[in-house]
Amino acid sequence: MESFQYLLHGFAVALQPVYLLYCFVGVLAGTLVGVLPAVGPVAAVALLLPVVYHLDPIGGIIMLAGINYGAMYGGSTTSILVNVPGESSSVVTCLDGYPMAQKGRAGPALGMSAFGSFIAGTLSIVGLSLFAPILGRLALKFGSPEYFSLMLMSLTLVTYMVQGSMIKALIMASAGLILSTVGMDTITGEIRFAYNILFLQDGINIIPVVIGLFGLREVFYNLQATFQGNVVKSKIKGLLPTLQDWKDSIWPILRCGTFGFFMGILPGISPMAPTLLSYGIEKKLSKHPEKFGTGVIEAVAGPEACNNATVCGTQIPLFSLGIPTNVMNTMLLSALMIFGMTPGPQFISKFPDLFWGLVASMYLGNVLLLVLNLPLIPLWVKVLKIPHILLNCLILVFCIIGAYSLQHQLGDLYLLFISGLVGFLGKKLGYEPAPLILAFILGPRIESSLRQSLIISDGSFAIFFTRPITAVFIAVTLCIIIAAIVGLTKAGIKDIGNAEDF
């Protein structure tokens, strides 16, 4: 019940007109970004960080979170109307959403995915307000060895869940770990890998790297491959789903929502994987699995509900343990750090206004999205018709401003352009940037917790196996690695055949 009181307090914070405005701007920007196939939500948050920098912490975080789940909504619009996923977790929505649109049922598909997202989003916010404080209290018992093994587990899970080759994901993760050591060593104070370049002595700034790897990469990619997609021509009408649609969809929404939420809590899960799984589950449970892929409404509603719930679930490890488990949350973490707050077990009790205000604003944001999304769909369709060269120019300009205006250093621009090129080459060769970013963000903390643990244990690795919590995390990590090795040869062959697709 304690949580409930705090939540009420959170509403009092979030309902202040200023914060309501930030929330509104956030979800609107997020939806816009989600609709555009060129920029994903991660790049959007990275681009908008410099804007948020001038706001107060609560407003800034509310806005960034709004962009995050707004993009999840927006992504479905593009999937359904253009058959191009607006962001990666809407891939599944294309499978049945686009056929529905072709049959003239774009309206109900869009409507149902909005309702599904709303229901699942709302439910998982209740879950978030229940579970996050509990986990936070539990985490108070964590010491260096526990943190080390937990972060190792998240990182291993992320590399395992990445599409394509696990080996390449591991290469990216180790590159991220190495890059994170640039700058001052926190334990001895020695400067590492800086080579007398002033720009490198403070360490590499994550923001230009993220903008480059996720934003600029897309500009390069879009410019060399002409964007193909036909916006559904027919007029969109009748957004409200029929009673039969509701009957077909309500259980998938509830099932997939719950599933997505709990998958989100697991460290290392991005919204993409649970969404794919939930489509598979619904197909298995369906009375008519053969119709999946031809445009059935529950195949749109379920996965859409799932991806919103997962986004919410992933906030739990971020706020209660201070560990971001996907790239989006590393951006939220960076934003919190810009404001001088580091999430951790005491975060919720130390900054109750921010945490509960955020939770409440997510609830309000969901309502806003539902109200917004349906009437604005014609506008989004227009947005999709912007000439794509112009769109890419605009994204490029945003990338430059985003990378430069945080620190006003020229070095950040070079970093941005190089990361963009690396990201583009990586996309061509099948290297996913997510493990690199996560390893980069977790790197300093993994390093210091590992070194502290070794100092405590006087150089013995046994410390990671004798403490119960740590032992569990390490065991899970080992299981993942073994699973990967067993599956490796199979995946290896498959990967070589598919690498060109990325």
Next chain:
Amino acid sequence: MIGDRISGFFWFLFGLFILKESFRLKTGVLSQPGPGFFSLLGGILLLVCTTILFLQSILFKSRAVDSKEQGEKKNHQVLIYLFVALLAYALLFEFLGFILCTFFIVLLIFGLFEHKKWWSMLITAALVSLASYTIFTFLLKSELPKGVLGLF
């Protein structure tokens, strides 16, 4: 796949370099790890992974056919121009200022990738650079360099 081997080779060299540098930074002992300890672990992981990647690409013969079309190749060349232009952009950013630099880069992109009438490209480039400057400096309070335009 040839791409795997080239990228793997690059990462392998990078790993070797990191190893060398880590030893220079002093890796310390297990009970008292030094500044180079963690990058040493990263470097070792990198070497192991690239070796596996390399073996994979030799053992599992590539089945993917190189089906690149002429058009795509040409576009790749254009991308190199774009990248060089971006480096020039960064080089001139503080001297010419945001507005002029952005104007030229937008013009260049339109010139490289879409052949329209010159006046429409000029107008678009001017609009994009001026509008983004106005929005970001006045509404969102970002500080972007004025460059030579600031002299007037």
